[in-house]
Amino acid sequence: MINGIAASPGIEIGKAHVLKIQEINISTENISKDDIDGEIKKLDVAVAASKEQLEQIKAKAEKELGADKAAIFGAHLMVLEDPVFLDEVKTKITEELITADNAVSQVVNNYIEIFSNMEDEYMKERAADIKDVGERIVKNILGIAADSLTFSEEVIIIAKDLTPSDTAQMDKDKVLAFATDMGGRTSHTAIMARSLEIPAVVGLVDISDKVKDGDTVIVDGNKGIVYINPDESTLKEYEGLKREYIEYRKKLKELKDLPAETSDKLRRVELAANIGTPRDVKGALENGAEGVGLYRTEFLYMDRDALPSEEEQFEAYKEVIEKMAPRPIIIRTLDIGGDKKLNYLDMPEELNPFLGWRAIRMCLDRPHILKTQLRAILRASAYGNAKIMYPMVSGLDEIRRANAILNEAKEELKAEGIPFDEDLEVGIMVEIPSAAVIADILAKEVDFFSIGTNDLIQYTLAVDRMNEHISHLYEPLHPAVLRLIKNVIDASHKAGKWTGMCGEMAGDTWATAILLGMGLDEFSMSAGSIPQVKNIIRSLSFEKAKQIAEKALSMDDPEDIRNMVKEEMDKIIN
Secondary structure, eight states: OEEOEEEEOOEEEEEEEEOOOOOOOOOOOBOOGGGHHHHHHHHHHHHHHHHHHHHHHHHHHHHHHOHHHHHHHHHHHHHHHOHHHHHHHHHHHHHHOBOHHHHHHHHHHHHHHHHHTOSSHHHHHTHHHHHHHHHHHHHHHHTOOOOOOOOSSOEEEEESOOOHHHHHHOOTTTEEEEEESSOOTTSHHHHHHHHHTOOEEEOOSSHHHHOOTTOEEEEETTTTEEEESOOHHHHHHHHHHHHHHHHHHHHHHTTTTSOOBOTTSSOBOEEEEEESSGGGHHHHHHTTOSSEEEEEGGGGTSSSSSOOOHHHHHHHHHHHHHHHTTSEEEEEOOOOBTTBOOTTSOOOOOSSGGGSSBHHHHHHHSHHHHHHHHHHHHHHGGGSEEEEEEOSOOSHHHHHHHHHHHHHHHHHHHHHTOOOOTTOOEEEEEOSHHHHHTHHHHTTTOSEEEEOHHHHHHHHHTOOTTOTTTGGGOOTTOHHHHHHHHHHHHHHHHTTOEEEEOSGGGGOTTTHHHHHHHTOOEEEEOGGGHHHHHHHHHHSOHHHHHHHHHHHHHOOOHHHHHHHHHHHHHHHOO
């Protein structure tokens, strides 16, 4: 048994196919000045070939995975079209007199190092994207054919690593599961595995060295475990667990149209989905989402060379609002900045970008960006049930300044005779500890709170969960985190407002009973997590949930809290 990271749920048993690493021999020899033009020509031809390949992969991904997943390859194409990147490579060829493949390799490795050292988890994972693009260019320079990921029989793929393009090209009818040495839950490869509903375990360190072609492998994507050539008893056990999991998924699907209410019918909450593009609405509805608790608008601003127009934004928001109507849609204003940069915006270099000029801070300094977005949201609100949410709020001043711009936008639309929902709710993400502490003050200025636990936990505990030395300290059930959440919920209810949660903790089944008992009003999560959370809520009485929450809040050790929740839930859920 080998332990790794559970990247995509499910259980599969099958024959291994080990992907061999293609050997790429980079030329380290110097070239003459007479060879410069020839090497630059090689580079240009390889870049053109890479573009053509990525366009094909992007089209396949869009068809099978959706526009948001295909956007990954839009980002890859942007690298190929980035004049700064290409100029760096050509400068190395010209000034250092090195081959095109060597120049690409050196520039790409520099970028990988920069991304790998960034604070933000998402940006760390983007190093894999840069590596993917770089390897593609180098292979095309050297004339190395791409790996074939088509199979004549069902296989479980074992690899050192899988690039996003590898995953996108997999034949999902033949690939049962995969297991890799490298990777994390937030890598694009893991995200796409979940979209394909392929069980996956990553971060296994050396699985690719331990497995041979044809070995029988069990991939347990629920627990993050892989077995190689299991004995008969383990095999039988997992055949049973696989059947149970299939039945469990069927049972969950039957809950789709049932309300998220406690078994005693004393408490009903709203289960919503987090989305990034209009394409995500389909998955939200299929999983029984009662609304959208977080519409990440950043995707509208990426993979382009200029800010999206008001009209472009209006159409995107309107599409989601109409498709989900009459369900509520919470649209988060632009949450970008710091180390998540847009190439077309002049953004400063920062020593600590995670605590820097980002989200609402950047938008308030550039009010034209915020006003354009607010006008688009307001216009779209005439077509359904829209709400606005400001991210990264730390105090009253930011809310008041943002609302002043919102009021300007409202007055402009009135003057222009353009309809909008004049009663739409305006809320904030509570993701900075200061906002959680003064929730009673902020509640007077907003219609609702949505707790962004990803950042709230990191800021509260001062833990970068991607730092291997301290990641074990990243603990959603830490007493400090639970108390802050309770404070936010209580403050909103005292003011007659409501509180939702849109961070990963909302979909964490370990936390469901505690959050329910604390009085959380709305849980927003990835669409695939909704059925599991609903199952827990419908299995609990509200009184039991309150007891679990009270007990958790009185305890001082996260592991003890987790064990207590497990013990209580084992009594209730089969």
